[in-house]
Amino acid sequence: MSAVTDALRVAPTANPVIQSFRDSMVVAKRNLIRMSRIPEMIIYGLIQPIMFVVLFTYVFGGSMQIGGSTSATDYKNFLMAGIFAQTVTFATASSGAGIADDMHKGLIDRFRSLPMARGAVLTGRTLADLVQTALTLVVLAVVALLVGWRVGSNGDTNVGKVLGAFGLLLLLGYAFTWIGALIGMSVRTPEAATSSGLIWLFPVTFISNAFVDTSHMTPWLRHIAEWNPFSATAQACRVLFANPGQSQSDAWPMQHPVWASLIYSALILLIFRTLAVRKYRRAAG
């Protein structure tokens, strides 16, 4: 070996936590560069939630009963927390597709042959998806404001609470990208990851308080909806935004939505991160 290459040889093992963080950042940067070169993906990701905002506001607006009121304005203010929560969970599909794509193209083999932290490929991808989710949320919030959504429409709130609500949304979205990561490693193609990332999300997000007042549901369905992790975050957002239509149910998650949202997201994150990283390690292929 020449002197030059010797100097370039790999550094001795760093602290594993630092290495894990650094490797995740390298992979996150790679995925963000990719995303910036495929802007149509981000744009497609925006069209659907924007369409939901517009359709639900103007089509269902006058016919929905929210907490006894059929006012279109009340429904609009009720609706946004639900759409925000649904939107952040759609990152599941894109993270799953991204990881399936890497597996498919053999890029994972390259990563797995490098002396890098084991979880970094997945962490990097989910972090990049988190950035994209945050961007999507910003755009969506602006659209919501344009169609007339207002925080504090049903009580008092403040900047801290509103930011807290967005924090809960991002945490939920981040937890769900790990479900996507697990899906991405379990399927054979990116297309399969996209559809299997979305298919179960529709029932999960619709059997909830996201778009309708759960008090009108049949009891068994209402029960599911009130304990749905997804409902906890939507309810927490409504509380923090001071928007109408908060569930009056006795169910614990509806009574303590902020805690419930935090606990649910943390649990999902923990469980699916563990499963995904374990699967990655074993992904013998």
Added chain:
Amino acid sequence: MPGAIYAEGLVKTFGDVRALDGVDLDVPEGTVLGLLGPNGAGKTTTVRCLTTLLRPDSGKAVVAGIDVLRHPNEVRRSIGLSGQFAAVDEYLTGRENLQMVGRLYQMRARAAKARAQELLEQFNLADAADRPAKTYSGGMRRRLDLAAALVVSPPVMFMDEPTTGLDPRNRQQLWEVIKQLVSGGTTLLLTTQYLEEADHLAHEIAVVDHGRVIARGTSDQLKARTGGERVEVVVHDREDIAAASEVLRGFGKGDTTVEQHTRRLTVPVTGGAKLLAEVIRELDGRGIEIDDIGLRRPTLDDVFLSLTGHVAEEKPEEAAK
């Protein structure tokens, strides 16, 4: 002392398929081993076991003096891998790809940057360095993939069918790069389906079939077993067969075989293209009209035929994973 790459009794099964059925290898430091075999022979599986991507069911593997099964992460620091399918991120530029790999080899940002530049120049990619790899030709992608495997100048390299799918010009180019690399003392395990490639690059060849090494030796030794090069002539007129046979006897290094009905004569030779020209001149001088003439070098099929008595059978290869 075991070599830089050492394997003993590697076994790997996928369901019913016994992909590796006891592979033994020993590659001395600084040499090149060509792993030669048809599709489905177990080449990729061997490489994946040795590069920590796959855990063998049983057997022993030592790479760069490190036990692969016990210390996979230490092995990863000492190897470079260029897999069967170019593993580059097509949305990243060539430079970004190399820098990323450098960082993941735990190089500092500045070192990774400098090394990327060095490699881009060495691999003739400097002009395309800042274009997404998506715009690269197959040959360029292969070179980028190889460059990525060389980021830390690892002492042990693995290349899985590095030239499959490349046109002859790109193949030639890549051979030059590989030769340069191994002249620097790198130990290399290279898999290929082409005897010519192994002949060109490897010090020693191991022929694999059905997950086993069925023969090993230098390319000369293997070729000797197959009869080496041959000149094949197809004469136009049946009456000329005897005369042509006499001409060939003068040049041949063995018995001439004659197929009457196809008017084809074959004789083992040494001396390559130069000799072929002489044969043509001589036949021409005697007024023997020929339909076809060629120099036939032994192929993987010939090696297989002589080793196993049957031609290399192709197994449908599993979808890439």
